[in-house]
Amino acid sequence: MGRLRSTAWPPAEERDDEHGRTMSFAAFAQAPNRRRTEAWLLGFVVMITVGGYVYTGLSMQGQLPSGLAGFAVAVSLLALVPHLAIRRWASRADPLILPLALLLTGLGLVLLHRLDLTYAAKPRLKIAQAGSGQLVWTVIGMAVCIAVLVVLRDHRWLQRYIYVTMAVALVLLMAPAFFGADQFGAKRWIMLGPLSVQPGEFVKIMIAVFFAGYLTVNRDTLTLTGRRFLGMRLPPGRQLGPIVTIWILSLLVLIFERDLGTSLIFFGLFVIMLYLATERTSWVVCGLLMAVVGAAVVGSMEPHVHGRVVAWLHPMDAFTPTGQKAGISEQLGQALFSFGSGGITGTGLGQGRPDLIGFAGNSDFILTTVGEELGLAGVMAVLLLYALLAQRGLRTALVARDPFGKLLATGLAGALLLQVFVVTGGVMGLIPLTGKALPFLAKGGSSMVANWLMVALLIRISDSAQRRREPTAA
Numbered sequence: 001m002g003r004l005r006s007t008a009w010p011p012a013e014e015r016d017d018e019h020g021r022t023m024s025f026a027a028f029a030q031a032p033n034r035r036r037t038e039a040w041l042l043g044f045v046v047m048i049t050v051g052g053y054v055y056t057g058l059s060m061q062g063q064l065p066s067g068l069a070g071f072a073v074a075v076s077l078l079a080l081v082p083h084l085a086i087r088r089w090a091s092r093a094d095p096l097i098l099p100l101a102l103l104l105t106g107l108g109l110v111l112l113h114r115l116d117l118t119y120a121a122k123p124r125l126k127i128a129q130a131g132s133g134q135l136v137w138t139v140i141g142m143a144v145c146i147a148v149l150v151v152l153r154d155h156r157w158l159q160r161y162i163y164v165t166m167a168v169a170l171v172l173l174m175a176p177a178f179f180g181a182d183q184f185g186a187k188r189w190i191m192l193g194p195l196s197v198q199p200g201e202f203v204k205i206m207i208a209v210f211f212a213g214y215l216t217v218n219r220d221t222l223t224l225t226g227r228r229f230l231g232m233r234l235p236p237g238r239q240l241g242p243i244v245t246i247w248i249l250s251l252l253v254l255i256f257e258r259d260l261g262t263s264l265i266f267f268g269l270f271v272i273m274l275y276l277a278t279e280r281t282s283w284v285v286c287g288l289l290m291a292v293v294g295a296a297v298v299g300s301m302e303p304h305v306h307g308r309v310v311a312w313l314h315p316m317d318a319f320t321p322t323g324q325k326a327g328i329s330e331q332l333g334q335a336l337f338s339f340g341s342g343g344i345t346g347t348g349l350g351q352g353r354p355d356l357i358g359f360a361g362n363s364d365f366i367l368t369t370v371g372e373e374l375g376l377a378g379v380m381a382v383l384l385l386y387a388l389l390a391q392r393g394l395r396t397a398l399v400a401r402d403p404f405g406k407l408l409a410t411g412l413a414g415a416l417l418l419q420v421f422v423v424t425g426g427v428m429g430l431i432p433l434t435g436k437a438l439p440f441l442a443k444g445g446s447s448m449v450a451n452w453l454m455v456a457l458l459i460r461i462s463d464s465a466q467r468r469r470e471p472t473a474a
Contacts, residue, residue, distance in 0.1 A: 035095065056117070085146040138448055202453075409462075
């Protein structure tokens with residue numbers, strides 16, 4: 001019972017009133033300092049992004065890029081407009097969330113520009129340029145982020161509609177199985193005229209909202225009931241229903257849509273949030289056992305998933321006659337060569353051979369360009385940026401006073417880390433390839449908009465949490 005009185009889950013009488021936001025003079029003085037820090041960091045982000053764009057042009061073309069002025073203005077506006085919006089509608093938000101997300105986005109724009117130059121020089125590859133399109137989707141993502149900050153003044157409003165959110169999420173999750181386009185062996189896209197939408201990118205956010213609301217209401221039941229077995233308190237049969245349902249849904253996604261990445265993120269996010277809400281290792285044990293059993297069964301029955309597993313276990317077979325007859329893709333083998341040739345410091349931006357990867361070089365394999373041209377140091381820097389962004393999300397969860405905000409911030413940070421892991425692990429040969437886009441960095445409009453929606457929610461929760469921590473005026 002002592003666990004229920006911890007600071008992570010304060011009783012109702014210790015929480016601030018929903019409308020108690022009259023702050024003291026000292027509280028008001030902290031907001032400009034946070035925004036001033038954010039402004040300085042955004043200035044550095046603009047310098048790094050524009051500098052990378054200039055370096056790429058000088059390295060590959062021997063001259064300044066022709067669109068340098070327009071790119072510099074665009075990046076500057078991408079930093080200025082959301083900063084002003086946060087000053088107006090979320091003045092006490094964490095000052096690092098926006099700069100970290102924008103730096104990852106800027107690095108992605110630079111890498112896509114670098115890849116576009118290579119693809120343009122080799123028309124035989126028949127790969128469309130993605131840099132300008134990604135910039136447009138970044139603007140759209142920023143607009144969605146600002147709109148959420150303006151409309152959603154309190155994140156707890158989402159808790160009222162968790163079942164509606166989950167219903168919409170399930171419809172979007174299963175839609176590609178019936179209406180989706182089969183591309184590259186998976187059905188994760190829905191075609192809307194010339195555009196393609198990947199619903200799974202938005203579903204992960206909706207699922208995080210539902211899980212946060214559901215676990216906030218049912219936490220005591222999930223924590224205090226069940227029988228002990230081998231030192232663990234096993235979940236009761238009635239409460240085991242949700243995890244079985246999620247397990248079945250993740251398997252259905254894996255079977256009918258052949259989307260390994262979404263299935264892993266979907267189920268992994270549920271287990272993580274369930275453990276954080278209940279602190280019961282039995283949920284983790286049940287989740288891992290069910291994941292292993294489900295993956296083994298589907299991997300042996302579904303040809304596309306089985307092919308991914310075979311390519312993961314034997315990546316170099318693609319360069320042998322036997323592997324070529326079996327249809328094993330050489331992308332993973334080429335990716336491993338790219339990481340190996342990069343060494344510690346890399347060959348230099350613009351001096352690698354990303355064209356050997358093929359059509360996936362600017363999507364799930366974009367990290368190989370970082371590994372080859374910026375080396376191990378560049379890969380570690382990119383992964384550190386992701387880790388820092390997730391850490392700010394977890395810190396937001398720690399300072400939040402309401403259980404729903406805690407779980408939602410944790411779920412969003414966990415979803416980001418899970419997606420980075422499944423993409424990075426796939427291209428590095430740690431796990432089978434999933435085909436998911438690397439957040440902020442890789443080509444993908446749905447991914448970009450969904451990730452900036454996630455940033456907006458973290459900013460809103462951070463602002464609300466900081467307001468409730470500061471002392472109120474007498």
